Amino acid sequence: MKITYIAADGTETEVNAREGDSVMQAAIANDIDGIIGECGGSMMCATCHCYVDDAWVEKTGPQHDGESDMLDCAASEVKPTSRLSCQIKLTEELDGLVVHLPEAQI
Amino acid sequence: MPVETANLAPVDETITLRDLHFDPYPIYRRLRAEAPVMRVKAAGRTFLTKAADTKFVKDTPEIFSSNDPNTPMKPAFQAHTLMRKDGAEHMAERMAMAPALMPKTIQEVWQPLYRDLVGQYLDRLPRGEVVDLHKELSAPIAARILAHILGIPEASDEQMIFWSQALIDGAGNFGWEPGPFAVSDHANLEMNALLEKAVERVRANPDRSALSVMVNAENPIPMSQIVANIKIAIGGGINEPRDALSTIVFGLLTEPEQLAETRRTGKWGAAFEEGVRWVAPIQASSRLVTEDVEIRGCLIPKGDTVMTIQASANHDEDLFEHPERFDVFRAKNPHQAFGSGPHHCAGTHVARRTVGAVMLGMLFERFPGMTLPDPSVVEWRGFGFRGPINLPVVLN
Ligand code: HEM
Numbered sequence: 030m031k032i033t034y035i036a037a038d039g040t041e042t043e044v045n046a047r048e049g050d051s052v053m054q055a056a057i058a059n060d061i062d063g064i065i066g067e068c069g070g071s072m073m074c075a076t077c078h079c080y081v082d083d084a085w086v087e088k089t090g091p092q093h094d095g096e097s098d099m100l101d102c103a104a105s106e107v108k109p110t111s112r113l114s115c116q117i118k119l120t121e122e123l124d125g126l127v128v129h130l131p132e133a134q135i
Numbered sequence: 136m137p138v139e140t141a142n143l144a145p146v147d148e149t150i151t152l153r154d155l156h157f158d159p160y161p162i163y164r165r166l167r168a169e170a171p172v173m174r175v176k177a178a179g180r181t182f183l184t185k186a187a188d189t190k191f192v193k194d195t196p197e198i199f200s201s202n203d204p205n206t207p208m209k210p211a212f213q214a215h216t217l218m219r220k221d222g223a224e225h226m227a228e229r230m231a232m233a234p235a236l237m238p239k240t241i242q243e244v245w246q247p248l249y250r251d252l253v254g255q256y257l258d259r260l261p262r263g264e265v266v267d268l269h270k271e272l273s274a275p276i277a278a279r280i281l282a283h284i285l286g287i288p289e290a291s292d293e294q295m296i297f298w299s300q301a302l303i304d305g306a307g308n309f310g311w312e313p314g315p316f317a318v319s320d321h322a323n324l325e326m327n328a329l330l331e332k333a334v335e336r337v338r339a340n341p342d343r344s345a346l347s348v349m350v351n352a353e354n355p356i357p358m359s360q361i362v363a364n365i366k367i368a369i370g371g372g373i374n375e376p377r378d379a380l381s382t383i384v385f386g387l388l389t390e391p392e393q394l395a396e397t398r399r400t401g402k403w404g405a406a407f408e409e410g411v412r413w414v415a416p417i418q419a420s421s422r423l424v425t426e427d428v429e430i431r432g433c434l435i436p437k438g439d440t441v442m443t444i445q446a447s448a449n450h451d452e453d454l455f456e457h458p459e460r461f462d463v464f465r466a467k468n469p470h471q472a473f474g475s476g477p478h479h480c481a482g483t484h485v486a487r488r489t490v491g492a493v494m495l496g497m498l499f500e501r502f503p504g505m506t507l508p509d510p511s512v513v514e515w516r517g518f519g520f521r522g523p524i525n526l527p528v529v530l531n
C-alpha cells in the first residue's frame with residue numbers, strides 16, 4: 030500500500046508501506062526525514078507528529094486515549110488534524126493516505 | 136540439559152567493572168562484532184550491544200519489565216518510583232509532571248529564565264586563566280535551572296548537586312554497601328524537609344513548576360509519588376545535562392573546523408544531538424525478563440536481567456559511519472541517548488531546549504576565543520553514567 034508524506038517545505042514522498050505498521054514505522058522504514066519517532070511508538074515523545082490531510086481525517090479516525098495529552102508536548106503547532114503518527118495503524122482502508130509533516134519535531 | 140544450555144548466551148569472564156568504568160567503548164566494539172548478546176559475569180547481567188536489540192527491549196515492556204524489585208533504587212529513593220513501574224501506574228505518575236516539562240512551558244517560562252541564569256553564570260567565570268568548566272559551569276547551571284523547573288528554587292546549587300549524586304550512588308549501589316545508603320538517607324531527610332515547605336508555598340501560590348502542577352492537579356497523584364517524582368527528576372536531571380554540556384564543548388574544542396561551521400550555521404541543536412550520541416550521559420539501562428525470549432539465537436531466560444547498552448547502540452556500525460568520531464554534520468543521527476519506549480526520557484525537551492538551544496550558542500558567543508590547552512588531561516569516567524570529570528579551558 031502507498032502513503033504520501035508531504036514535508037513542511039512542500040516536498041512530497043510516496044512510499045510503499047506494510048499493512049499493520051504504523052504511519053511512524055512506515056516513515057522510519059523509508060527514511061522520511063520529518064518524522065523521528067524517538068520513543069518507538071509508546072506515545073511518550075511526540076516526535077512523530079503529523080497533520081492528516083483533510084481528505085483522510087475521517088478514515089484515520091479519532092485520537093487515541095492519552096494522545097492529545099502527548100500532542101501537547103509536540104514541538105510544532107497542534108491543529109485539529111494533528112495526530113501522533115505512531116498511533117495510526119495502516120489498514121487496507123488507508124491505502125493512498127496523505128499526511129503533512131510539521132516544521133519541527135524537537 | 137545440554138540443549139538448553141547450548142542456547143544460552145555466551146559468558147564473558149574477562150571484562151571487569153573497572154575496565155567498563157574507564158573505557159567501555161573498545162569492549163562494546165568487540166562485543167558488537169563478536170557476541171552482541173553476552174552474559175558479563177562481573178556485572179551479573181546479559182549485555183545487549185546492538186542498536187536493534189536495545190530498542191527492541193525498551194519498546195517491548197510486556198516482556199522486558201522496568202519493575203525490578205531487586206534493585207537498590209528503592210532504598211536509595213525511599214520509594215518505588217515511576218522509573219521502576221510499568222503500565223497505567225507508570226503513565227499516571229509520568230503524565231502528572233509532564234505539563235512542566237513540555238515545549239510550550241519551556242518556551243514561555245524556562246527558556247527566558249535559563250537565558251538570564253546562563254548570563255549570570257557566565258559573568259562569574261574568570262578570563263585568561265585555566266578554569267574547570269565542568270565544575271564551574273556545567274554542574275551548577277544544570278542544578279539551578281532544574282531547581283526552578285521542579286519548583287524548589289530555594290535549594291542551593293550545592294544541595295541539588297549533593298542530592299543528585301547521593302541518589303545516583305545509592306541507586307547504583309549493587310554491592311548493597313551501607314555507606315551509600317547512609318548518604319542517600321541523609322539526602323532524603325534534607326529533600327523531604329525542603330519539599331514539605333515548598334508544597335505549602337505552591338499550594339498558596341501556584342506556578343508552572345513540576346511540584347506545583349502535581350500538587351494543584353485536579354486529581355493529584357498521592358503525595359508520596361509526587362515526592363518520588365521530584366527525587367527522580369533531581370537524580371536524573373542534573374548529571375546528564377552537565378555531562379552532555381561538557382562532552383559537547385570538548386567535542387567542539389577538539390574539532391575546530393566543526394566548531395567554526397557550527398557557529399556559521401548556528402546548528403547548535405545538531406551539536407547537542409551528536410554529543411549525546413558520542414558519549415551517552417546514561418550509558419545503560421536494565422530490564423527484568425518476564426518470560427523466556429530469544430535474541431539473535433540466544434535464549435534469555437525468564438528472571439534474567441538484560442542491560443541495554445545505549446552507549447553501544449549509539450556506536451553501532453549498522454547505523455553510524457566512523458561512530459567513534461564526534462561529527463556534528465552527520466546526515467542522520469538516530470541515537471538512543473534518551474532511551475526508547477514507555478520510559479523514554481521525560482526531560483528531553485528540557486535538555487534540548489536549554490543545553491542545545493540556549494547554552495551552547497551563548498557560551499561560544501561570550502567566549503569566542505575559548506581554548507582547551509591540553510585535551511589529554513580531560514578524564515572520562517563511568518559505566519552506568521558517563522562523561523568528562525574535568526574540563527580545564529581558558530576563556531577569552
Ligand atoms: C542530556 C540530558 C539527558 C539524557 C541523556 C537523559 C537520558 C535519559 C534516559 C536514557 C532515560 C531512560 C532510562 C530507562 O530507560 O530506564 C531517562 C529517563 C528519565 N529522565 Fe532523562 N535524560 C536527560 C535529561 C533529563 C532532564 C533534564 C530531566 C528532568 C527535567 C530528566 C528526567 C527524566 C525522567 C523523569 C526519566 C524517567 C522516565 C520514566 O521512567 O518514565 N532527564 N533519561
Ligand code: FES
Pocket residue numbers: 053065066067068069070071072073074075076077099113114115116
Ligand atoms: S513515536 Fe513517540 S509518541 Fe509517537
